[in-house]
Amino acid sequence: MRETIPDSDGSERAPATPYNDPRLAVDLGRGLRLQNPVMPASGCFGPEMGALVDLNQLGALVTKTIFYHPRAGNPSPRLAETPAGMLNSVGIPSRGVAHFLEHILPAYTRYQVPTIVSIGGLSVREYWDLAARLDGVPGVAALEVNISCPNLEAGGLEIGANPRHVAAVIEGVVQRFAGPVIAKLTPNVTRIADIARAAEDAGATAISAINTFVAMAIDVRSRRPRTGTPTAGLSGPAIKPLALRMVWEVARTVQVPVIGMGGISNAEDALEFILAGATAVAIGTANFPRPTAMHETILGLRAFLDAEGIGHIHDLVGTLRYEPFGAVGTLDAAREATMGPSWPSPEQPREPR
């Protein structure tokens, strides 16, 4: 645990470290303030990592998705490595909310950084019930609503790919949970910006983008899928350019803060997402080979501010420089012609926050 020292006004304040450098502090809305913009991606983290690294140095902690009722998850094998990435078909085993509150949440809340609880559901109602149960629970700083898991028998994609269902889930969660509500989007949609807007309109205070891509790998000798379920979720460096494009589209569309994720392994990757419009970033698959990846990313962001003479990480958010009528503009025009003007015109990129 981090030691605290009294501030001049009598309040307790952590001693200055590279990880709580005020230039890295970010605000994700409705009181969710982080000492720095780096957190783990749900499912790629647990308090077990506290044995290896200091979790008080992160921006936030994010739980594995919990369900209201216990569920076993999918058959093995649940993992397969693919070029510069991995497939998982874990399927979110969860021992249910009661077990979570009694046995798992305390392992998070012993740390001083905010804990974001990821919630899942096989029905709209299950999300709502979880939100009600978690409202007012000490130590639950925010909910991340996982409307995007590709490995569920029901719920994840069916809900996350449909703006009306997304709106219903988020509206109900916001009504029942008074704190910040983050909608975590799936990339397995045609126009992610439409989903993001639906979530924002329904009251989401931030958007996480993206979850894994539905994908597969086959063992040609056994002619069987390499994971226990035929399809699985792809993550890792392989998806980073795809994730970046989607985060950019989302950030141009919504006014609420965006948490960018998808193949981020280091500070340079994180900076790409921040320039594309992410206020904070999450690191997932990179935690497996390198449990220090999040810490190295934080230090790298700080070094970048120093090297570039930038006063605050905020000053970089959404500051991508591009020519609206260049190659990107052409893509936008083609998109608009085929899909209709459902997102902001490229001539008016959103103001940096």
Added chain:
Amino acid sequence: MSVFPPGVALQVLAPDPSERPPPRFAAAPITAQYRIAAEHYLLRLRDPQIARGAPGQFVMIKPTRALEVHPQLPRPMAVYRYLPASEEFEIVYRVVGTGTRVLSERAAGEVAEVMGPVGQPFRLRPGLAGLLLIGRGIGTCSLTAAAERAAAQGARVYAVVSARRREFLVGLDLFARLEAEVLAVNDADGTSAPARVGAFVAPLVEAGRVQQILVCGSHRLIALAVRLAAPYGVEVQVSLEAHMACGIGYCHGCSHGAVGESEEAPLVCRDGPVFRCLQVEAA
């Protein structure tokens, strides 16, 4: 508990009261790497903490040099030998894919990113007089550290070492050094039939010369060991293999399948890789 293989139930071992170093993530210097057979390599690394781990524990090792992104995942590998005097430990592995091939190209003088020691160790009984090890293929390398520990505690070591081909037999030099009684068998020579292995194992069990059996690398040999050992009250522990990403229990990638609709089977990384085996009615 889950049923695996048929006729055998896995039981998670009770918490181990012995003092063990906590896991850590470190850049460990590679102090030696050499080929010990056609497809097998021995890798020696230096890390004072991992060198004090327990037999049956494993490490997660990133095959590539630090910044490469493929292959991305670290590989779980059993510790073949602990060398605490020199703060080193050894891994023996077979090149089977990209990760192990890349690892085999690393050389002494480089560092490898490793996390460990992790997992539940084998539980050797105090005052153990005889220990039987049954290893198949590279799985034998999960048993060698336990053989050394048991021999150092005064136990007589017996070993069945099995493989598909004679050149894939591993650990024979180590077992010879421990003056173990060894049955080495392989499929190519037609010597690895269960009846032949059973003929070696059964007298040891029946005569009470071994009190524990440790198995790794073959479901068939696990079933054989349990069947022969159960009537005589000889305990069987196994070390399981699984695909892993985190190695310490949070990714749930290595769960040994589901148990019913709402219960997840044990995690091989955290609840195992060592489990006790019990005989049950075959389904």
